[in-house]
Amino acid sequence: MKILILEDEKTIRNALRFALKKAGHDVQEYENPLKAAEMFDKTRFDLLIVDLMLPHLPGYEFISMLQSRRQLVPTIVLTSHPETARELIDFEALNDIRLEIISKDLPFRTIIERIQHFLMPIYTK
Template identity: 30%
Template sequence: MTSTARILVVDDEESIRTLLAFPLRRDGHEVLTAADGRAALEIFDRSRPDLVLLDVMLPGVDGFEVCRQLRQRSSVPIIMLSARGEEGDRVTGLESGADDYVTKPFSVRELRSRVRAALRRAAMPAATAGEAPPIEIGDLVVDPDRRRVLVRGEEVELTHLEFELLTTMAYAPGRVFTRDMLLERAWGGAAYRERRTVDVHVLHLREKIEKNPKAPEYVITVRGLGYRFRDVDG
């Protein structure tokens, strides 16, 4: 069972903040709320929540910019909320650094599921540390014990999900992972999630570890199926 957490709910509508906060408090979480982007950033710096539920359409500083600023400060799980379900908005949210994107209206069951999965992911490093040896292939070194990644001798900063995607594939070189398999491994399940989410995070991962992200050496696309990590001898 996921332990209780401090969760920041950011939405400009009081009714939505109340709707989101009620089931989270019932699950035992401490819930903080903010009605705009600037207040959200101030509360985050003061209280350091364990997870952020962030609406896109905010007065002043919008949710995408708040997400970018939060991501510069922390690897805290961020779930973006929006009434706009267009693919472009979802991609923008993920590219801003969000871990997940939920389109309104959504069910309380879906919300609780996503929050539980995000908190489980965030708690995973301490539980898995020391169980797997470092991987060294080409110019890439992946050290799961320290959750460090080196590329050509330089450490690169990966988000939690990018690291999970990389280690999932790197410890099974040559194996093809479908998007559903990667959603299950990194996000804790494919329910409610779009497969495009995987593609956006793989794109960011490639930008950080590949010499040429458009011609990747490590994370290879398997057309029509998903992705695989290069073979050790490849």
């Protein structure tokens, strides 16, 4: 599975990349949303993992941008503020994709388990 990680915290980005590559996924990682958007123009991804609060372009705006370009894929939003994510993301407009919010405050192992669980229906397509 081809996964794009958009996360400005290097430690989290590296840990996600390591765990997902170890699970056999093809992972590309970015801290800059504009560079990630360029990659979406060139490559088809099966999953987007995006931080809600990014410099330059917040994660929720990145998701809206992909939606306007018809490039949406199943998406996991990582955030330290899950309630804020629910307020900022227009779920009705995104009803044609799978979207899940995962708190960064969870133990890392739990975050990886939630990502793997989210991926299960994608594998069976």
